[in-house]
Amino acid sequence: MSELQSQVLVIGGTSDAIVEITSLLKQGYRVLHSRFSDAITLETPDSPMLKERFGALDTDGFVELIKKENIDQVVDAAHPFAEQVHVSAEIAACQCNIPYRRILRPDLQGLDRYSHIREVSSHDEAAQLCTQLGGTVLATIGSRNIHCYQSSLHKNGQILFARVLDDPQSVNACLQCGIPSDRIIQGRGPFSVADNLNHITLSGARIVVTKDSGEQGGIYQKIEAAQRAGCLIIIIKRPSV
Template sequence: MIFFLAGTSDARELAVTLQEEGYPLIASVVTENAVNELKKANIDSFAGRMDARHMCEFVTEKQAAAVVDASHPFAEEASKNAMEAAKLAGVPYIRFERKEQNFEKSPFITYVSSYEAAAEKAAEVKGTVMLTTGSKTLAVFTEKLLPMPDIRLIARMLPRKDNMEKCEQLGLPQKNIVAIQGPFTKAFDKALYEQYEVTCMVTKASGERGSVDQKMEAAKELGIETIVIERPEINYENRCSSFDEVLAQLNKLDIQGGVRSGL
């Protein structure tokens, strides 16, 4: 059995691929909605965050033969915990992460290395700032931008109850919340920017499957300043960017027999 961390749509596809190739797995996800999506594909899964120690105990208890980390590119803590857990449990660790996209240089695009730097830059732009970075780091932006009278902060995020509660706690007005689940087309993004008269859009370098290209192209065509938060730098072991690479790593690690037999 493989202990699998799933955090993106292509991660779910990878889980299905591995299982179809004869590698049984159990997936760890963040939300119950993700559990339901995986159950539709007959993938055993559960929701909940674990630190390195709890991951190690789980891997040991389930006699997992490997840890495959396909968490979100910005789920830095989850990846570090997974690497530590694999090390403590004495099993191989494999990282799957979709490739980053390269965009043409533009005076409208600024790359930053942190959420704090993104908030600082957005404060300089002023006008209507649209966040497409999720709810986890929302407080970084509300603390900096909400008190500013010449900035309207719009947050686009998944339509989950906990997200709405977080927005309320942080003082973000309902009229400034776009609760919707993608992926979105460029036409949709353009219409959204125009509706809210966006002057600055903040996003993460999540990759094509994160619809970053659509958001960026839409903003570029409208002349909207875009702030891109770069991925955290982590020294991953056995890093892969395709499903075939993951399968090759599993074969190279010579754990096929243990995995296929369900150990």
């Protein structure tokens, strides 16, 4: 099969995926873009060589898709914290005997210049540190794990603000775990330093919690805004997977 006929599966609803898709299309590949949902708007290239699908897949799902669509290689550009996606996609590619390539975001640089950063390895550890430090918390970690923060902070008498996507699923996840609507900040990145600073001021946060999603995830803007606001920032390190 020639490169012009080859079809590549690109995984992920990220800016990294768009970069890979654009490059592959320019090289003459056909591309199937697979991502969890269309909640995040991406500027995908307009090309007859590009197809898109939505929905979560486990290993068996990826294997079925690879065989059905005659995929020749897999490019994994999923979010750094999408651990199960990375594992499932790599296993599926191995089972189908096709190449698998993972897109890795560069490590954070220059963190030793800041004294207001605390790094942890998990959401549970971050929530525990928040209770130890005390004060109002602004969580910018999405809605999937927000419940563990609300549970811990509520018991400790602390206030939690959550910044999440402006879609019903994300907002409902916050409401269902007990975060009132006036403590839910809805929006879509990328957020500037000024945006982050405004949200910190609005919430009165002493602590900002974020995941290390790299430069593409706006981590440096959060770090700078937290420093200007005089509050701590807890960074959850990327999974080793």
